[in-house]
Amino acid sequence: MPSNEVTAANHKIRLMNPIDFHYRPICSAPGCQNPAAYKVAASWSDGTSWELKNYGLACEEHRATQLARGKANRQALILGDGEVVGQVGLFELHANVRDAALKRLIDQT
Numbered sequence: 001m002p003s004n005e006v007t008a009a010n011h012k013i014r015l016m017n018p019i020d021f022h023y024r025p026i027c028s029a030p031g032c033q034n035p036a037a038y039k040v041a042a043s044w045s046d047g048t049s050w051e052l053k054n055y056g057l058a059c060e061e062h063r064a065t066q067l068a069r070g071k072a073n074r075q076a077l078i079l080g081d082g083e084v085v086g087q088v089g090l091f092e093l094h095a096n097v098r099d100a101a102l103k104r105l106i107d108q109t
């Protein structure tokens with residue numbers, strides 16, 4: 001396992017939540033072992049709180065296919081009262097960065 005030291009040293013941004021070391025996330029595409037570079041997600045709100053609904057992770061190679069899968073899953077989602085879900089998009093994935101700080105890459109309908 002690679003040490004966490006390199007990852008930590010390369011991240012200048014420190015956020016409030018406790019640093020949470022995980023293995024480097026892997027792309028969610030079947031059989032793919034590439035490190036994930038993007039999170040496929042949609043903003044979700046119940047009117048009072050906000051979070052990202054996660055539809056999987058994608059490497060550079062699979063970002064288009066994973067995005068398409070996420071969009072298909074999004075279509076199948078049944079929303080409860082007051083729930084709002086935005087478009088599924090790709091978010092740059094950074095170790096130890098909270099969802100709210102992730103940058104939305106593609107925001108198209």
Ligand SMILES: [Zn+2]
Pocket residue numbers: 027028029032033034058059060061062
């Ligand atoms: Zn992949």
